[in-house]
Amino acid sequence: MNKTQSIVVVAAIAMLAMATMVSADTPNQKMARNMGGIRGVVYVGPTCPVETIPPSADCSPVLLPHFLMDILNVNGAVVASAETNRKGRFSVRLPAGAYTIQKMRGIAGGIIAPATPPYLEAIAVSVESRKWTSVELMADSGIR
Numbered sequence: 732m733n734k735t736q737s738i739v740v741v742a743a744i745a746m747l748a749m750a751t752m753v754s755a756d757t758p759n760q761k762m763a764r765n766m767g768g769i770r771g772v773v774y775v776g777p778t779c780p781v782e783t784i785p786p787s788a789d790c791s792p793v794l795l796p797h798f799l800m801d802i803l804n805v806n807g808a809v810v811a812s813a814e815t816n817r818k819g820r821f822s823v824r825l826p827a828g829a830y831t832i833q834k835m836r837g838i839a840g841g842i843i844a845p846a847t848p849p850y851l852e853a854i855a856v857s858v859e860s861r862k863w864t865s866v867e868l869m870a871d872s873g874i875r
Contacts, residue, residue, distance in 0.1 A: 767858050769830065771800050772823035773815050775849045777874050794819030795849065795870055799835035800820035804828065827860040832868070848873030 750863040761789075774794030796819055802811040805828070812835060833853040849870035858864050 758806065762791040763859075765857060765860055766824050766826050767794050767862040767864070768822060769802065769813075769832070769856055769858060771820070773800075773819050773821070773851075773868045775870040775871055775872045777872055780874055792869060798849070798851075798870065800832050800851070801835045803831045803833065807831075822863075825858050827858055828873060830856050830858060832856055832866070836869075 768871075773795040774792040775795040775798075778792055778793055779787065779790035781860060794815075796815055796817045798815045798819070800813045800815075800821070801809045802813065802823060802825065804810045810830070811823045811825060813823045815821045831853050832851075834849075834851040849872050851868060851870045852870065854866065856864055
């Protein structure tokens with residue numbers, strides 16, 4: 732084999748090695764490709780101190796911006812957190828599994844603060860592999 736042929740063989744081997752490296756997924760890339768998650772919107776209501784029948788359009792629930800939530804796994808451990816945007820929407824990538832969405836527990840001065848409005852009852856959500864689960868949540872403003 733002459734010098735030119737040797738260079739061609741080495742270059743071909745290098746290109747093959749690079750192609751193999753590029754196409755090989757890391758474990759995190761594989762997991763991300765197989766993940767779906769939860770996406771949704773959060774409303775808050777009531778918005779008026781006295782509700783009427785029929786309900787007044789002025790007192791309808793409104794989108795809840797900057798609302799913090801924790802996503803818990805079946806063991807009750809927080810696996811993710813989410814914050815609604817200015818339009819009350821949020822999304823979080825998660826692997827397939829069963830989860831609970833709840834209001835993030837507030838911390839004041841290093842201790843867990845008592846629950847303050849708006850309130851959100853914990854909700855169970857199931858995520859399938861490579862699919863997004865949509866939720867519409869209603870938080871309680873505490874107005875009566």
